[in-house]
Amino acid sequence: MINREDEVIRTLTRYYTPHPRLPVPSGADDATMITEIPGKALVLSVDAHMEGIHFERSLLALGDVGYRALAAALSDLAAMGARPITFLVNLEVPLTLSLKEISDIYEGFKPLMKRFCISPSGGNITRSERIGLVITVVGETSREGYIPREVRAGDLLAVSGDLGRSMGGLYLLQNRSYEEKLQEEDAQALIEKFLQPVPKIHEMERLLIEFRPRGGMDLSDGLGIDAGRLARMNQVDLVFYEDRLPIHPATHALAEVMQLPPSTLATSSGEEYEILLAIDPSDRVHLEKLEGWTIVGEARASFEPRAVLKRADGSEVDISQRGYDHLMESFQRELPGNRET
């Protein structure tokens, strides 16, 4: 006789594949064991994806839920310049979910498992009112390779990929009427970035062969709010030139349909999972050798640190609150008048 919890766990441990750094096969035990190597450092990060907060089931298949949760967690490793080794999943599932549906969430991990040669190696399952994934990712870097959240006045700011497309994809899924006004390939490009963002693990590995950036972070809550945090940590203004922001043609097309400046999408869009880097100006030549990176601005000394959008006419807008604060909605009432946007 077997109980249900064990049955679910046995099904999910099938997603484990052998890994040279994990000496004990998963599923045989609750815990994950990783052999250590001198000169290296393990990097751990925890990320949560909760139904009703980070996603709505009406817009996503269960596989998408799994994919996006894992992508978000891996993006934290990319920002540190770390290569993923494995991940652990705490899964909350409602009573109504079948074993097949639980497996569907794990099926969503597969494209990322393949791309980065990793698999889940442990975890926990518990019932809940709604679906929730808390993923702990484990990566590795050399102690010196680690990229801190550091910026100095005078540094250049660079960003990977393009910005705004993820929010565009979300708008499209929420409002199908926009789709009729767009080319099919533009609609696809928007939705793809929202549903299947690719964490910039390989891009960062490639970049670290060329040079070591001063600092960096991944963009998960929006360029404005994320850069605002980085600005405050380092007592600098981060200035982004509106006409330099890398914006995909599909994002431009949607912005036109929505009658919005494209830069509003680019600075507010969460879940982009692009990397924002601060680099010494002398490293500009190294960065320019690489594909997929754009220099978008610079850091300057400041007594009132914030993220700023600089328009072609020279005017500046504070964008430090553009994006998504997951606790904002809840605590806004307690902080009357404390927010501008």
Add this chain to the structure above:
Amino acid sequence: MINREDEVIRTLTRYYTPHPRLPVPSGADDATMITEIPGKALVLSVDAHMEGIHFERSLLALGDVGYRALAAALSDLAAMGARPITFLVNLEVPLTLSLKEISDIYEGFKPLMKRFCISPSGGNITRSERIGLVITVVGETSREGYIPREVRAGDLLAVSGDLGRSMGGLYLLQNRSYEEKLQEEDAQALIEKFLQPVPKIHEMERLLIEFRPRGGMDLSDGLGIDAGRLARMNQVDLVFYEDRLPIHPATHALAEVMQLPPSTLATSSGEEYEILLAIDPSDRVHLEKLEGWTIVGEARASFEPRAVLKRADGSEVDISQRGYDHLMESFQRELPGNRET
């Protein structure tokens, strides 16, 4: 200007204390970095404590919630013979919780932080309908020191501490009328084990100086259900002698009040966080040198592996379902007639 999420994070990162293996101070970044050492292995485990499933707020102060969640996670490390290094917390909090109340949860970590010289070094916070903690603990062991979930027929079974007291404490908190029928010190002993169980980290470190057990696990869902799992994994029966189970006088007293056999409490009680070990019979002399361990039974070959309680009269009862299956309640409807107890 600062948003609320940042304010909460800043408050919680104050609980971090420097650690020789964590080269980057926490709070400066999302991720935790741990320097590696040759010959060692890192051990990771994830554990969840959710309101309404693992605990009810009516019975616990917020500090107790934090304490018990961390104790449960650390107990997994004890079972592996690993020494804790740090932990990461994914905290789900309802809209109604104040910053003070969120800190109260972290205050509950403190006795365990002190005892094991660890502190939180990262995490994540998200809003939710109810309180939930998903804790990732990180520990270290030598590759050889690692204790698998292994048992062989003929092995002796040993258990740390005493069994049944935690469930007794829960019954007392749920039913204060029992308390009048008990000595005050007995009531205290029961409630203390329920509210402040101590993971057996030090006990396992001490034991590993003497000898290496064949295998082991921690008892979190109940001796019956946990040992039933271990039995199935290893194709053996695990036989526990009723008169050898280590039962605290307070548990005996409560069992009398409740008119239950004390062994029912001892075999069904979850959240004991004691360690069940399988040891080679030749290691009995080593174990007997140590305080706080009891030999309670043995493993025997079996075609229908299960956990068994053996009475003084020689009769045997299957206890493989005694305890708590966190998914049971939810899926019971799907498995009619599939459970005996």
